Amino acid sequence: MKRKTFVTIVAPLAALIGIVALFYPSVLLESKGVNSGEPVKVWMSEVGILLISTGIVLFLVRKEQVSIALKAIFFGNIIIQIGLLTIEILAYQNGVIKEVSGIIPNSILHILLLFGFTYYLVKMTTHNKVSCEKP
Numbered sequence: 001m002k003r004k005t006f007v008t009i010v011a012p013l014a015a016l017i018g019i020v021a022l023f024y025p026s027v028l029l030e031s032k033g034v035n036s037g038e039p040v041k042v043w044m045s046e047v048g049i050l051l052i053s054t055g056i057v058l059f060l061v062r063k064e065q066v067s068i069a070l071k072a073i074f075f076g077n078i079i080i081q082i083g084l085l086t087i088e089i090l091a092y093q094n095g096v097i098k099e100v101s102g103i104i105p106n107s108i109l110h111i112l113l114l115f116g117f118t119y120y121l122v123k124m125t126t127h128n129k130v131s132c133e134k135p
Contacts, residue, residue, distance in 0.1 A: 003120045004062050010113065011059035018051030032102025054080070066124045074121040078114060085110035 021028055025044035029036040057073065064070050088106055091097040 003123070006116050006120060007058050007062040010116070011055045011062065013055070014051050014058065015055030018048045018053075018055060020048070021045065021051060022048030031099070033098030034096065034102070071121060071124055074117050074124070077117045078121065081110045081114035081117065085114065 022045050025041040025048070026036040029040060029044060034040065054077070058077075061070055061073055085107060088097060088103045088110075092100065092103050097103055
């Protein structure tokens with residue numbers, strides 16, 4: 001799969017999950033077995049805005065050539081995936097997230113996205129080194 005295709009798939013996925021988190025935070029929270037009190041709904045809505053923004057940025061850069069800025073966006077997404085995966089696993093271990101079914105789909109998604117963003121970042125870095133060499 002080409003980088004453009006990967007990002008074209010990931011961008012609307014992030015935006016869609018963000019829309020659900022923004023407008024229907026209880027749906028996501030209840031799927032994890034988390035108490036969906038008002039403060040938690042506010043936090044989930046904030047996360048929704050961040051995911052929508054991430055999806056928009058990814059969509060807008062999907063056709064860009066390799067650059068430091070594009071690498072930074074991919075690196076940032078790697079950090080997001082590592083962070084979210086770690087937080088969810090720890091929350092489950094500590095009993096905050098009560099349903100294992102609430103972390104399995106997300107964990108799989110975070111792992112796939114982590115590998116995808118890492119793969120393309122490495123590929124961009126390798127491509128850049130090769131293209132910068134003098135003949």
